[in-house]
Amino acid sequence: MxxxxxxxxxxxxxxxxxxxxxxxxxxxxxxxxxxxxxxxxxxxxxxxxxxxxxxxxxxxxxxxxxxxxFPTYELPTPTGRSKTVPIIGFGPAGMFCAWILARCGYKPIVIERGRPIKQRVNDVNTFWSGGELNPESNVQFGEGGAGTFSDGKLTTRINDPRCRKVLELFVHFGAPKEILTLAKPHIGTDMLRSVVTNLREDVIRMGGEVRFETKLTDLTIQNGSLRQIILNGEPMDTDLAVLAIGNGAVDTYRMLLEQPIVMEPKPFSIGFRTEHSQDALNRRTYGSFYGNPNLGAADYLFSNVTDKRTGEAVYSFCMCPGGQVVNASSLPNRLTTNGMSQYARNGENANAAILASVHPSSIEEGLELQSTVERNAWNAARGLGPASTGYAFLRKEAPDLATCPIRATFGPGIAPTEIGALFPDSVANRLRDGYALFQKRILGDEPSLLTAPETRTSAPLRILRDPETLQSISVRGLYPCGEGAGYAGGIMSSAVDGIRIAEQIIRNES
Ligand SMILES: Cc1cc2nc3c(=O)[nH]c(=O)nc-3n(C[C@H](O)[C@H](O)[C@H](O)COP(=O)(O)OP(=O)(O)OC[C@H]3O[C@@H](n4cnc5c(N)ncnc54)[C@H](O)[C@@H]3O)c2cc1C
CATH class of the missing domain: 3.30.70.2700 (Alpha-Beta Plaits)
Structure with a gap:
């Protein structure tokens, strides 16, 4: 049957x-x-x-x-081979790639520039309380990757049978069983942290290795083949490496741009975080069902085409019910935001990114745009979060934050700013047009607090890979993987890409 x-x-x-x-x-x-x-x-x-x-x-x-x-997916079977496979980055892509390879008898050596969860959480909390940023251990870098401080949403638009296996593995490593059935599974930053640690321990138990505070600083490529990876300046001979570096490692992107690695620019999005009352959203969404214990914190999806000529949309992204807005910077004197929540999603504010897509004509132009907006933000508020009320942003007025009823969640605090001035005019105008409609459709008369900018939504480039072998089209042995290489967007699709790369390595090596 x-x-x-x-x-x-x-x-x-x-x-x-x-x-x-x-x-x-x-x-x-x-x-x-x-x-x-x-x-x-x-x-x-x-x-x-x-x-x-x-x-x-x-x-x-x-x-x-x-x-x-019923969609089925069988994990690859152990091969009995014990080849060493360096994996750069221990975000979802690197984690799942390492786990599959270790399970199949390979010896993954994970190279992660950041620190393990416990130390990383301390580093991030220090930064959010007004202390120094640790450029190697922050919201972008460290055990679990960019998603560790996140809403832990496990939703995706990809339709791949590996998705269910990823959910099953999350449950195996400590996530609640309900994620297997909910159409919008989420586990929050609190649960994600223990899942990540348990997965790491299993990789090590199966013979893998995880080296923290170790950075890929260079590559040696000869005659179109990988020969060495350089770790903290020290060479390691290898003809194989998985590049799962995420989209926050600007210095690593710049190092790769110096190499004979074929890449292309990729559109991405920039904008800001809006925060507003979760309770008001619940009332508006649930109507007469408001207060029913079977309903969690309400969410939304907003999308609106603002530029009829190009079809460009302004849209909501990574909505975090009952969450908080976080300082997601990884570079000194730069500022970027993101959103996260706990499993309970019981904070008083809802937040979401409101984004406009941009299409830089070169990788350099994309990186420069991100950098300029993040620098503008730092200069405008000197390390605090540049903030405005929704109404002041729409009217291009100086915001009066003292009268805003929405309590800011951004640490170490916010500073009143005309946030439109952080962006190129064309982007600011599209964001204003889009936000006017967001206000009408989603918020009604409810007030909102905006903190800007959000810039690290996806990679500004794609490292081209061969569709058959999944290796870089110009460097044999180099496997671009996950969000940073331009093949995923979010925790789930990055994890799935990690699995796909592990399967392909096993195939190519047998
Ligand atoms: C605050 C926040 C909230 C988010 N919320 C969600 C959410 O709720 N749901 C969702 O689906 N997505 C969310 N995302 C996006 C999600 O985190 C990413 O899509 C996902 O983590 C990408 O996985 P990845 O493994 O490709 O890269 P990453 O997770 O970015 O991991 C890359 C790793 O590589 C390491 N690295 C980089 N360069 C080097 C180097 N040179 N040497 C050694 N190591 C290096 C980094 O330190 C990092 O740990 C969120 C992101 C942030 C920042």
């Missing part, structure tokens, strides 16, 4: 899972003992349709147009 999926089963907010499973069996005229379980649950908040929508996995060989096959 095979497992199949039955989608689009609607149930009221208060209906039990058992009742839903019974409904699924009945819909297919199967006996009440047929094995089944909830595969996915999402919430439809449209007024006339307010309900949970379920997909149920059910054991049956029935041929029925409402059924589709």
């Amino acid at each position: 095979s497992m199949q999926l039955l989608s689009d089963l609607r149930a009221s907010i208060n209906e039990t899972e058992d009742a839903v499973l019974q409904k699924a069996r009945k819909a297919l005229s199967l006996s009440k003992d047929t094995a089944c379980f909830v595969y996915r649950r999402s919430l439809d908040t449209r007024k006339d349709k307010f309900s949970f929508v379920y997909t149920v996995a059910i054991e049956t060989d029935l041929q029925n147009s409402r059924l589709r096959p």
Whole structure:
């Protein structure tokens, strides 16, 4: 008997899972003992349709147009080979690549410039309380990568059977089981930290190695093949390395640009974080269902085409219900923001990035744009978060933060700033047009507090790789991987790309 999926089963907010499973069996005229379980649950908040929508996995060989096959994915089988594979970066891409390789008998050596979670958390808290930035241990760099201080959203737009395996591994390493079924799984920064540590310990238990405070500083490439990686200035001979450096390592990007590695510019987005009342959002989203314990903190997705000529959109990104806005800088005298939350998502503010896409004509132009906006922000507020009220931003007025009812969550504090001036005029104008509509559609009359800028949304470049071998098209043995190489956007897709690269290394090496 095979497992199949039955989608689009609607149930009221208060209906039990058992009742839903019974409904699924009945819909297919199967006996009440047929094995089944909830595969996915999402919430439809449209007024006339307010309900949970379920997909149920059910054991049956029935041929029925409402059924589709259960997606399966088998981990690669151990090969018995013990080859050493250096992996640069211990974010989601590097973590999952290392775990698969270790499980298959390889010896991954993870090279991570930042520090382990415990020390990293101290470094970040010091910085957020007004202390010095540690340029090697911060929100971008260190164990777990950029996502460690995050909302821990595990949603993705990619449709890949490896996604479920990533969720299962998250659960295996300590995440709550519910992430297997929720359409918008999230675990918060608190749970993510222990998952990351447990995964690292398993990699080491299986024979891998993780070297913190070790930075890839250069590469030796001869005749189109990788020969050495240079770590903290010391050469290590290798004909193989996975480059999973994330999108925050500007110095590493600049080092790669000096090498014969073929890359192309990639569009990315810049903007700011908006914060507003979570309670007001819950009321507006849930209407008469407000306060129902089966509903968590409400979220939203906003998108609006502001430039009819190019079709460019202003959109919300990485919405963090009940979260906080964080200082995500990794360079001295530069400032960039992001958002994170705890598993409970019980903070008083909701926040989200509001972004406009940009299309630099070269990689240099993209890096320079990010750097200029981050420098403008630092200079405008001297290390505090440049902030405005939503209304002042729309009217191009000097903001009066003292009268803003939204309490800032950004550490070490905010400073009133005309945030539009941080961006090129064309970007500021698009952000204003978009935010006017966001205010109307999402916030209504609710006040908001804006902290700028958000610049590290995705990589400004792509390192081209061969579609068959997944190696760099110009350097044999070099495997660009994850978000920093331009092949993922977010925790889940980066983890999936890490798995894909590990599978390919196993294939190429056998
Ligand atoms: C505050 C914040 C919140 C976020 N929230 C979410 C969210 O809720 N959901 C989501 O899907 N995504 C979120 N993201 C994005 C997500 O974190 C990234 O998409 C994801 O981490 C990318 O994974 P990666 O492994 O490709 O790179 P990264 O996670 O960036 O990891 C790269 C690692 O490489 C290391 N490194 C870089 N250069 C070198 C070098 N030269 N030598 C050695 N090591 C190096 C870095 O220190 C880093 O640890 C968030 C990001 C931030 C900053």
